[in-house]
Amino acid sequence: MRKCTRCESTNYVKAGFKKVVKGKIQQYRCKECGRQFTGQEKYHKLDEKTKELLYKMYEEKGEQRKIARILGVHLGTVQHHLKKTQKI
Numbered sequence: 001m002r003k004c005t006r007c008e009s010t011n012y013v014k015a016g017f018k019k020v021v022k023g024k025i026q027q028y029r030c031k032e033c034g035r036q037f038t039g040q041e042k043y044h045k046l047d048e049k050t051k052e053l054l055y056k057m058y059e060e061k062g063e064q065r066k067i068a069r070i071l072g073v074h075l076g077t078v079q080h081h082l083k084k085t086q087k088i
Helices: 048-059 064-071 075-084
Strands: 012-020 023-030
Touching (some): 048 064, 048 075, 064 075
């Protein structure tokens, strides 16, 4: 069940849609504090399997752009994880 991002109340109503790159997502308005929210995470974390695959592909002399395209993630995400583990 969705919760308000400010007060964590479950007392909300539908409040239209928000346009995003992939179409539109439902927005909600909290009846307690009035805040509008979508109920979706803004960023999605890479799971451990995908991270391991990213590192293996890079060690095999994979290009960062090609890795991003194959895994379906942003180039900045690939660069972030490689810098974080000092692979670059």
